Amino acid sequence: MKINRILIANRGEIAIRIMKTASRMKIETVAVRTSVEPDAMYLSSADKIYDNTEAESEIPVFLDIEKLIGIALETECNAVHPGYGFLAENAYFAQKCTDNKIIFIGPSPDALYKMGNKTIARRIALSGNIPMAMGSEGNIGNEEEAVTIAGKIGYPVIIKAASGGGGRGMRIVRKAEEMEKLFIIASKEAEKAFNDPSVFIEKYIENPKHIEFQILGDSRGNIIHLGERECSIQRKHQKLLEEAPSCALNEELRDEMGRTAVQMAKAVNYESAGTVEFLLDSDKNFYFMEMNTRIQVEHPVTEIITGIDLIEQQIRIANGEAIKFRQEDIKLNGWAIECRINAEDVQSGFAPDPGKIESLSLPSGPNIRIDTGIKAGSVIAANFDSMIAKLIISGNSRKDAVKNCKMALDKVWIKGTKTTLPFFRMLMRHPKFLNGDFTTTFIEKDLDQFFYNSEYEEMLAAWLATKLFIEENLEDNSINVDFENGKEMSPWLLNKRINQF
Amino acid sequence: MTNEKISIKKLYALSSENRRFCFSLPLKQTIRIGKRNYEVRLKNDEKFGTYILWKNRKYPVEIVRSRQNKYEILFNDIGYTFTIETPFSLQRMKVLGSKKGKVEKEMVKAPMPGKIIDVLVREGSNVLRGEPLVILEAMKMQNELQSPVNGQVLKVSAKSNSNVMKDDVLVEIKVE
Numbered sequence: 057m058k059i060n061r062i063l064i065a066n067r068g069e070i071a072i073r074i075m076k077t078a079s080r081m082k083i084e085t086v087a088v089r090t091s092v093e094p095d096a097m098y099l100s101s102a103d104k105i106y107d108n109t110e111a112e113s114e115i116p117v118f119l120d121i122e123k124l125i126g127i128a129l130e131t132e133c134n135a136v137h138p139g140y141g142f143l144a145e146n147a148y149f150a151q152k153c154t155d156n157k158i159i160f161i162g163p164s165p166d167a168l169y170k171m172g173n174k175t176i177a178r179r180i181a182l183s184g185n186i187p188m189a190m191g192s193e194g195n196i197g198n199e200e201e202a203v204t205i206a207g208k209i210g211y212p213v214i215i216k217a218a219s220g221g222g223g224r225g226m227r228i229v230r231k232a233e234e235m236e237k238l239f240i241i242a243s244k245e246a247e248k249a250f251n252d253p254s255v256f257i258e259k260y261i262e263n264p265k266h267i268e269f270q271i272l273g274d275s276r277g278n279i280i281h282l283g284e285r286e287c288s289i290q291r292k293h294q295k296l297l298e299e300a301p302s303c304a305l306n307e308e309l310r311d312e313m314g315r316t317a318v319q320m321a322k323a324v325n326y327e328s329a330g331t332v333e334f335l336l337d338s339d340k341n342f343y344f345m346e347m348n349t350r351i352q353v354e355h356p357v358t359e360i361i362t363g364i365d366l367i368e369q370q371i372r373i374a375n376g377e378a379i380k381f382r383q384e385d386i387k388l389n390g391w392a393i394e395c396r397i398n399a400e401d402v403q404s405g406f407a408p409d410p411g412k413i414e415s416l417s418l419p420s421g422p423n424i425r426i427d428t429g430i431k432a433g434s435v436i437a438a439n440f441d442s443m444i445a446k447l448i449i450s451g452n453s454r455k456d457a458v459k460n461c462k463m464a465l466d467k468v469w470i471k472g473t474k475t476t477l478p479f480f481r482m483l484m485r486h487p488k489f490l491n492g493d494f495t496t497t498f499i500e501k502d503l504d505q506f507f508y509n510s511e512y513e514e515m516l517a518a519w520l521a522t523k524l525f526i527e528e529n530l531e532d533n534s535i536n537v538d539f540e541n542g543k544e545m546s547p548w549l550l551n552k553r554i555n556q557f
Numbered sequence: 558m559t560n561e562k563i564s565i566k567k568l569y570a571l572s573s574e575n576r577r578f579c580f581s582l583p584l585k586q587t588i589r590i591g592k593r594n595y596e597v598r599l600k601n602d603e604k605f606g607t608y609i610l611w612k613n614r615k616y617p618v619e620i621v622r623s624r625q626n627k628y629e630i631l632f633n634d635i636g637y638t639f640t641i642e643t644p645f646s647l648q649r650m651k652v653l654g655s656k657k658g659k660v661e662k663e664m665v666k667a668p669m670p671g672k673i674i675d676v677l678v679r680e681g682s683n684v685l686r687g688e689p690l691v692i693l694e695a696m697k698m699q700n701e702l703q704s705p706v707n708g709q710v711l712k713v714s715a716k717s718n719s720n721v722m723k724d725d726v727l728v729e730i731k732v733e
Contacts, residue, residue, distance in 0.1 A: 518570035518578035
């Protein structure tokens with residue numbers, strides 16, 4: 057069976073991204089129209105639209121397994137692409153597709169299940185001698201046991217109170233000689249604070265970087281990696297900026313981590329595109345975190361430096377084709393950076409700022425790729441995520457890419473909601489970011505301001521406020537405003553007024 | 558009520574961080590920096606909407622909110638809040654400010670529509686500035702709403718598992 061029509065079980069930019077490649081491969085696509093966003097941009101990329109606006113269901117259609125299978129059968133799709141999020145890593149959905157003779161474009165239900173279960177994933181890593189951020193199996197009885205276990209895990213380790221929280225009863229131990237003393241202190245502190253002296257030990261990874269490897273595997277057992285992505289710029293585990301390659305890796309470390317990632321994928325006979333995530337400490341030790349069994353939001357940076365279309369590979373692999381290149385054919389060229397432009401207010405701690413996009417102008421050029429599912433008039437609804445667009449910038453070197461990114465950021469115009477643009481403008485000027493000197497705690501620890509404004513911007517804003525005030529209130533150089541009990545006016549009416557100047 | 562019918566020679570834009578910008582009237586289309594005057598223009602076109610042209614660069618601008626003499630402006634994607642004062646109202650504000658002292662009651666409102674996941678305080682709880690009050694889930698993210706002041710909780714209107722609209726009052730705090 058060869059894939060000839062794909063049901064896109066997703067929305068937004070990733071739906072468009074998948075349909076773009078499918079169309080180039082002369083494969084038809086079906087998209088689902090929902091009542092939440094019946095005029096969404098992704099619908100115009102589909103060959104066929106399944107109208108689900110009348111459906112009365114508690115759960116969104118993209119999470120409704122029975123419904124999606126039904127739509128696929130009704131529209132005669134012989135494959136489903138789940139995108140990311142929603143059902144992308146749901147083993148039951150993948151199994152249901154197979155049961156109904158529909159190709160699930162992704163890994164096998166077995167691989168989805170094994171990697172989705174953290175305990176099983178850890179066991180696989182453990183049996184393959186893959187380094188992990190280990191912990192003691194349970195509570196530690198006494199200081200001798202603590203020394204033995206910490207020796208196995210490797211220093212530094214952190215002692216944590218079993219009933220604890222908020223940092224109390226926690227001690228970082230860097231050397232075996234310190235263990236006995238600190239164990240007793242931590243245990244006593246735990247007893248005092250929580251009425252329970254039990255503590256356990258975990259590996260302590262100091263200021264780690266988040267480094268992940270892109271994996272491709274086919275049904276013939278070929279598995280290769282396409283290099284790494286650096287995703288340390290994140291907030292509460294939400295990635296904001298990703299780049300490829302990472303300036304923290306050299307050829308040797310890349311080979312070693314890449315081999316480890318491939319080993320991990322081989323353990324579950326991984327098929328399709330996937331990602332193995334690691335933490336990398338300042339001494340360049342790396343630890344397996346988890347495997348993501350889907351196409352990822354940040355996949356474009358890998359596509360740019362390898363020249364490989366990952367969606368195309370997913371489709372070909374799902375079709376039973378073998379991967380056409382070997383590990384030694386993979387060459388990383390240049391540098392790519394992805395900025396996630398989200399509807400968030402960086403001045404209020406990245407709080408979501410849903411709303412209607414009043415106008416939108418995105419730059420284009422040889423170094424610029426934009427993946428978006430939003431157009432002027434679209435609504436960033438509170439039901440879905442806050443992404444507006446991914447700005448993907450390339451350059452010959454990191455320096456070059458940063459320079460291009462800085463220029464492109466000034467050409468993005470979005471009106472209607474606040475966005476993460478001021479954050480990226482700040483980042484492109486931050487010495488630590490420019491030097492590659494940042495870890496996953498960068499946003500929490502290294503920043504005192506989350507945005508950038510040039511010297512005169514506030515003054516110009518003040519000038520504008522004054523101008524508006526004069527237009528509204530001042531006649532004949534005299535003032536007609538009640539400073540305490542004024543009127544309220546719709547911002548859009550106001551915008552219309554200032555347009556008349 | 559205090560309508561003013563006097564001739565004024567300048568206006569002040571006071572930022573929320575208490576920075577003061579003074580503009581003389583009639584308002585000029587130039588701003589003096591050091592020894593040079595630079596042109597500033599408010600423009601509008603099809604492609605860009607409303608923008609300010611300054612030193613050959615376009616900056617997008619938006620009016621987010623306007624109430625009385627208070628203006629909330631987005632300038633190059635960054636929000637600024639100004640109150641516009643005349644020399645007279647500024648003087649009066651200073652006098653009132655010194656007599657009145659600070660606000661007594663603080664209302665903590667939902668910054669966006671969403672669902673209350675957890676309420677962390679009770680009526681009568683003493684809270685410190687920055688202490689989490691309510692966990693609000695919106696757009697798949699859990700947001701901690703923190704107390705803006707030190708004080709005592711007067712009233713808790715937020716209920717776990719309930720949906721709230723933007724600007725719904727969730728907690729009222731008596732300021733210490």
